[in-house]
Amino acid sequence: MPRLVDVAEAAQVSVATVSRALNNSRSVDPVLADRVRAAAAKLRYQPNAIARNLRRRGTRVWALVITNINNPFYTALARGVEEAASELGFSVLLYNTEEDEARERRYLDVAAQERVAGAVVVPRANNSEVSSLLAAGIPVVVVDRRLDRGGDFVTAASFEGAVTATEHLLHEQWRRPACISRPADTPTAEQRRQGYQAVVDRHGLPSVVCQIPFHAEEGVAMVDELLDGQEPPDSFLTVDSMLALVVLHALRHRRLRTGRDVGLISFDDAAWAQAVEPPLSVVAQPAYEIGVAAARLLSERICGSFDETGPRTVTMSTTLIVRGSSRRPPSSHG
Known part of the structure; x- marks a missing residue:
């Protein structure tokens, strides 16, 4: 033939x-x-009609690689990417890596083989490998967690948000805040830990950091261990809403109430944040808008409508939303 x-x-x-x-x-x-x-x-x-059709389809299809579809932040981000892509005439294939290195590598390779027009990637870690996409000449926009190798990047001001949240806890007269974070190779979580660290260091307070792996069933037990210490934390900053649920479960077992016995503030304004009692204080990220911005950057790269060849970074502001979980009763002040 x-x-x-x-x-x-x-x-x-x-x-x-x-x-x-x-x-x-x-x-x-x-x-x-x-x-x-x-x-x-x-x-x-x-x-080869099949291969030709795949190539033609690929010119109007993007890959969206995220780490955990159960995380409300990534759900909103995916919606932003998909709706913006649709307006631009593209369809989106969603790949959910579940924070698994092998699965992430496999999905990135599949996206490269399918010759997608472009990819929006939330990497598992800062050393995640996107070389298969780049080798195929596929434009990539990285979201939320920066890669060591650079590239167009869209994120929120994580360090600044953590600084604001920790300062808020101290303003409410909580004096032993702890940071519940993720593994150190998770770039965004590490920036939030560093923001927390900067504040407690500046105030001469002890640093209490608990790094809970993704999907760790022992997360509640790890928080329990902190609460069992000789000087347990009186408040918590969690770097994502999934960890806020872990802390809430640990507090419920002890019949401790946020905003009365313990202060709690979390990143991400999840849909359930106002349904708990008292409502959860949060550092809100514009997840949907981040997805839209990533889609527009990718479209510009694909269409060649952006003159500069160097990587671009878009950093969006976070918003502190104070609710009952982080406020301390007036009688407890001082």
């Missing part, structure tokens, strides 16, 4: 020219196009 390369050799043109000519691209000189079609007819060349 004749191949594309055989047609190119017979027509004395490049393989790329053959591909463009057979797909009726206007960029091919009509004389060359006629020569290619004549060579293809003579050799009885039949293009």
Whole structure:
């Protein structure tokens, strides 16, 4: 069976020219196009319809690689990417890695093989490997967690948000705040831990950090261990809403109430944050808007409408929303 390369050799043109000519691209000189079609007819060349359709479909499809669809932040982010992509004429394939390195690597390779037009990636760690996409010439926009190798990046001001949240706890007269974080190789969580650390260091307070792995069933037990200490924390900053649930479970077992016995503030304004009693104080991130911004950056890269070749960074502000969980009763002040 004749191949594309055989047609190119017979027509004395490049393989790329053959591909463009057979797909009726206007960029091919009509004389060359006629020569290619004549060579293809003579050799009885039949293009691979399945592969061709995949390539054509891929030009209007993006990959969206996220780490945990159960996390409300990523749910809102995905909605922002998908709705913006749809307005731009693209469809989105969602890949959920569940914070698993092997699964992430496999999905990135699949996206490269499918020749998607572009990819929005929330990496598992700062050393996550996107080389398969870059080697295929696929534009990549990284969201939430920066990669060591750079690239277009959209995020929220995590360090600043953690500073504001920790200062708020101290303003409410909580004096032993703890930070419930994720593993140190999670860039966003590490920035939030550093923001917490900067504040307690500035005030000369002890640093209490508990790093809970993703999907760790022992998370509640780890918080319990902190509460069992000789000088247990009187308040908590959690770096994501999933960890806020872990703390709430630990406090419920001890019949401790937020805003009365213990202070609690979390990143991300999850849908349930106002349903708990008292409502949860949060550092809100514009997750949907982050997704929209990532989609627009990617579209500009694909269309070549952005003049600069260097990586771009978009950092969006966070918003402190104070509710009952972090307020301390007036009688407890001092």
